[in-house]
Structure formats: C-alpha cells, structure tokens
Amino acid sequence: MPPGGHRRTPADVARPPSSCDAREMRAVASLSKSLAELAVQLPQAVGNEKTLIQSRRLALQQARNYVGCRVIRDQKRRKWAKQYAEERLRLLVLKRNDVLPFEIREMAGKQLEETIPRQTALRQLTDRCVVTSRGRGVLWRWRVSRFIFRELIDHNKMSGMQRAMW
Numbered sequence: 001m002p003p004g005g006h007r008r009t010p011a012d013v014a015r016p017p018s019s020c021d022a023r024e025m026r027a028v029a030s031l032s033k034s035l036a037e038l039a040v041q042l043p044q045a046v047g048n049e050k051t052l053i054q055s056r057r058l059a060l061q062q063a064r065n066y067v068g069c070r071v072i073r074d075q076k077r078r079k080w081a082k083q084y085a086e087e088r089l090r091l092l093v094l095k096r097n098d099v100l101p102f103e104i105r106e107m108a109g110k111q112l113e114e115t116i117p118r119q120t121a122l123r124q125l126t127d128r129c130v131v132t133s134r135g136r137g138v139l140w141r142w143r144v145s146r147f148i149f150r151e152l153i154d155h156n157k158m159s160g161m162q163r164a165m166w
Contacts (some may be wrong), residue, residue, distance in 0.1 A: 068133040074126055077119050084120040091116065 094100065094108035118124075127138045129145035137146040144152070152158045 070126075070135065071128050071133045074128055077124050080117060080120045081122065081125060084116050088112070088116050088120055 091108050091112040095105050095112060097105065126135045127140055127143065128135050129138050129148060130143050131148045132145055134145040134147075138144070139146065139149050142149060142158075149158075150163075153161045153163050156162075
C-alpha cells in the first residue's frame with residue numbers, strides 16, 4: 001500500500017495525461033517563479049552566511065527544476081494504465097476466479113500476457129515530485145518531495161501550512 005494508506009484503483013490512475021501535464025506544468029511554473037523570486041530577494045537581504053547558504057540552496061533547487069526521463073516514463077505508464085484499465089481488470093478477474101474451470105482461467109491468463117503490456121500494472125506507477133522528479137519521500141496530497149515541501153513552508157509559500165513550533 002502506498003504512503004498515506006491510500007490503495008490505488010484504476011479510477012485514481014486514470015488521470016488524463018493532458019490535464020495531468022498541464023497541472024504539473026502550472027505547478028512547476030508557479031514553484032519555479034516563487035523560488036526564483038526568493039533566490040533574487042535573499043542575496044539582496046542581509047549579507048550574512050545564513051542568507052547566502054539559503055540562496056545557494058534555492059538556486060540549486062531551481063536548477064533541478066526539470067522533467068526527467070523517469071517522469072516521462074511514469075506519465076507514459078499512466079497513459080497506458082488508463083487505456084488498458086478495463087480490459088486488464090476484466091481479464092484479471094477471470095484469471096483469479098476460483099469458480100471458473102481451469103481452461104478458461106488459463107485462456108484469460110494467456111490473453112492477459114499476450115495482449116496487455118506488463119507496464120500497465122498499477123504497481124508500476126510511482127508518485128513523483130513535480131519540481132525535482134524525485135520518487136521517494138513524495139507527499140501524495142501536494143505532489144512535492146519532503147525537501148521542497150519544507151522549503152515552501154519555511155518561506156510561507158504554502159497557504160494554511162506552518163512549521164511545527166513548540
């Protein structure tokens with residue numbers, strides 16, 4: 001089960017790639033714009049070491065703002081998973097049904113292997129950060145990695161969120 005206790009279903013996976021791409025591009029554009037503003041504002045502030053370190057870190061994060069090959073591969077898998085979801089589910093149900101005769105289950109399994117790509121399985125899909133394309137430590141709800149999430153919260157770029165202080 002993925003982080004957050006949410007089990008994936010074909011409906012979750014069936015995000016339209018075009019709207020997914022547009023949403024990702026808008027998120028990336030807004031994040032890169034805010035990070036660029038911070039990278040410009042921080043060096044102009046007080047010239048102490050902490051400010052310089054933060055500005056270098058933000059500049060590095062902005063430089064990593066690209067769509068990597070893994071993101072493209074994951075988008076391709078999401079598109080395929082949406083395309084083959086109904087047929088794959090139908091064949092899997094036939095294959096795993098204990099009530100049906102063995103010959104029918106075997107035919108369903110053979111058809112599943114021959115006609116549907118293996119990359120359409122839900123376990124092949126990975127949630128990735130829209131800023132850094134990182135595959136681990138991604139907060140599913142916001143679609144950003146924990147590093148970017150923390151930076152955005154520290155600089156008050158996430159509305160309604162604040163770092164825990166006690």
